[in-house]
Amino acid sequence: MSKIQAISLSETIGGKEISIQTGTLAKQAGGAVTVHLGGSVILTTATSAPTPKAVSFLPLTVEYRERTYAAGKIPGGFFKREARPRDKETLFARMTDRPIRPLIAKGWNFETMIYTLIISSDTKNDTGPLSILGGSAALMLSDVPFAGPVAGVRVAQVKGEFVLFPTMEERAECDLEIVVAGKKGAILMVESGAKEIPEEIVLKALELAQTAIDKLCDLQLRLVEETRKAGRVVEKRSAAPAVLPPALSSWTRERAVSPIQGFLHAGYKKKHDLGDHIKELYEKLVLEAAEKGKTDPAFAAADVPVVIGNVLQEIKAEEGRKMIVHERTRTDGRKLDEIRKITVMAPALPCTHGSTVFTRGETQALVTCTLGTPEDMQIMDELEGEYKDRFMLHYNFPGWSVGEVKPERGPSRRDIGHGSLAKRALLPLLPPDNEFAYTVRIVSDILESNGSSSMATVCGGSLALFDAGVPMKAPCAGIAMGLFMEGGKYAILTDIAGLEDHVGDMDFKVAGTEKGITALQMDIKIDGVSIDIMREALAQARKGRLEILATMAEALPKPRPELSPMAPRLIRLQIPVDKIGALIGPGGKNIRRMIEEYEVNIEVEDDGGVFVSGVDAAAVERARLEIDAMFKEAEVGKIYKGRVVSCVEFGAFVEIMPGKEGLLHISQIDVQRVAKVSDVLKEGDMVDVKVLEVSREGKIRLSRKAVIAPGSEGDDPPRRDRDPREHRGGPGGPRRERSHR
Template sequence: QESVIKSLLHDIEKDLMRNQILTDGLRLDGRITTQIRPITIEHGLLARTHGSSLFTRGETQSLTTLTLGTKSDEQIIDGLDEEYKKRFILHYNFPPFSVGEVGRFGMTSRREIGHGNLAERALKNIIPSETIFPYSIRINSDIMESNGSSSMATVCAGSLALMDGGVPVKCAIAGIAMGLITENDKYSILSDISGNEDHLGDMDFKVAGSSNGITAIQMDIKIQGLSLEIMENALKQAKDGRLEILEKMNSVLPNPQNELSVYAPKQLTTQINPEKIGAVIGPGGKVIQGMQKEFGVDISIEEDGRVFISGQLKENVLKAKAKIIGLTSEPEIGKVYESKVVKIMDFGAFVEFMPNQQGLLHISQIDTKRVNKVQDVLKEGDMITVKLIKVENGKYSLSRKVLLSDEEQKEKSE
């Protein structure tokens, strides 16, 4: 009997709700069909994260965080044909307490996977390219409460978290869930449906996008199909609702923050000749491991010669980048180098003018005055400035004399 009574009450509730919407245009919570629930937005509320936002629409709330990672943090996917990597990842969590239930926190449910994929599709096209923003990006949405359309709340909160974290996204993205009530030839389209309207209605049509277009859609219907007229009107009403939400989002956070969080890793990229990759890695990885240890950075090299350098201190990242450029750059005739004397000979000195690159500073090129003994002017370990004057058969000739001569000429002219 109890189950029969519950079923009858459910049918009565369904009929009353549908009739009220079709005849009076009023919904269970008193809204009209095009009205969106009250929205509140906060961002930057979790200071230790790289970006955060709290998006609340009615009784649906998403607490979303942004985490920026390095090249090595990209997700490796075993595809059907080949392995590939994802640099933008979105995770959606729907804990039982969000709907007033008690349950276990275990394996990710199919619902969480599906909603996460929808939100990820909605946001992935605004993510800047790797050349502009060389970070891996993870968005994590925790649903704090849910009464309809938590996936679209995730889209809004995810967009805000990206902007709060300083990711140079192309534009803001908002999402809205549309509903439908039909009876014979009469129909009514609902904006921003609640849980009851999803359960008792005929459609759950999620639409996400920017002010210029749609980035993701998903439709669930409980009727045999939709007419072209209903589809057109639903999309138009969804656009109006989306623009209204975007306006509220932009009023709180119109543009991405100018700087990344102080807690985000510092990352730079540089391009080297692929033939020089071996020089950066070194025998058995000795060179690259030495740099990582010396500067406290992580270095990742792609086959096409792109090098990603990341660490917590920007100063060390810059030093590592400079060293890599030094290891891979080609010596240029006429260029001046800060160099180190590594060996003294009777006929001159061998000088390391680039990383792992030595040249001969002949005794006649040490000074503008005659030098009888190299040791009278130079000793091993001295730092000197030299100019590359000749390259012959892979051997480099350097001069200190020409630089001293230039200085003397300059002093005389003054």
């Protein structure tokens, strides 16, 4: 890269200044920019290899990494350095990749990497959408053939108002947040989470986002122009799309178009039916080509089988698209808005807390729900600070689910992304933690797949939560929509299958309830989609979602009335913060006693939240009663059954609640005068007593007499006949009467 002066440009979006700079950092990268928002700064580079690779796909890698120094922190763990990407970094890398990938020239086979590094974080401003802006700007300055610019913005609805690039505080309060990426006048990607928001609100957010995207695209064009003025001119390299040998390609098409049209119009019902037909045709053509190669050198090349296979895949995609757009029929025989057959098994397993097998066509998910205690929450250590996550959703897609052999190497980026989408769909519907304190883990194991497995996870997750007895606000369903555009015409598909996903122009996933949307994800393979088409797709998706919800309701209409007997019992209490020490006791003596006595687990939080959990519901309830009583104040005038703890000369101390003792004065023991406490009471006796008074210091005065004879607590007991000796005046003998003079 030639040396140029530093260039900095800015744009105000939603009252916030966003600036892009180049020419200062990473000058040897193909293109490099820093993007600033508040105190947050990202560095994004775009670099391509000098020589091409012999691959049939776009060799693009996108990384998003956060350095802990950006927020003035040192990494935890033994090695004290950043390790493999965390889920958040993986999700932001995917978010950067998805709107950029379709705009890199077809046939580009030079290894290319976009790398975003978070080098400063004020822990307030979100850097995810900035990575899209930075990646696009870096590509615009590089030699990669890129049909940009593109930009990304996050929109949130906070208290009924839309906010662009919301802060972390605003995001915590919002009922809709949506990341939108696109180019001028067209949307390329959508990623959203919401609290049952109507479709029209989502569309308004998209329109606002498009306006901001247009401004940020103009900002990048100005940046490119300024770098040119400063003397840096980068020539874009050209892509070289693979050109199939004309003679072999034509020969294959003459023999393959008609059979493939026949296969597609037959309306195959199973995924492998079409594949088997094409495989038979492929083997037949390879044999014919080999025979022809004996006399024609064009058919004797080593790559002939590869070329024939590529031509067959091209024909399959072309003919499938024509059927859908022009004939309005699908390759499996369905109508455009028809959903595949759905079956539900719930419960599916005997020992899980909640389980279901959700099957839609040839896509099947085994989804389980496990309930745990707050001890099971996942600790998340992010730049913005540490927090605990009580809801986890893990998605697994093994190779055998599609008949392939694939080694297990942990969750892939796709697994993490699909799990995050399903989690966003279900999270707003969980009961608040002050009503349902359990930690919840959903696991979705895809058993077979022919498209839309993430939406099967949403449906299965909702049913598994119901089966576990989790009191969700409403059931949730998800559906994947598709878009095909040909020669000015388009078709929107409901519940796309694998082939339709592969050859289509859009994958649009919508999840939600009868009331509204909870999650949204859209990926576009073309230059963009208008708001009007998205409006139509959302309306069609709602129709399909309601149909799926009705089918789910037939199997399990509402949550089970009781939690699974396999699940632990958990109760949440709230005690005053200044009473935490009393609950724990000196050296933890009190809390250890209760844990051992009741065979439960007790966790105390800094805010006074107390969680009691155990296998035996009765034991958990007994522990709860003791803790509850320990911090419950005695009520004046109320009668309690208490236990005599100790007897003293002037009365007895009676425990009326765990840890709460009061004084039963000797004068309040009985309606008759009591000479000695031990004449009536002894330690361990159970007595009914009434609370007469609770002093400011918390001392409790009790009366047994008021229980025996209500209203008598204020009367002195009757006096016994005195011994004559009691009339003596004192040590000097009988008192003498004073004589009257």
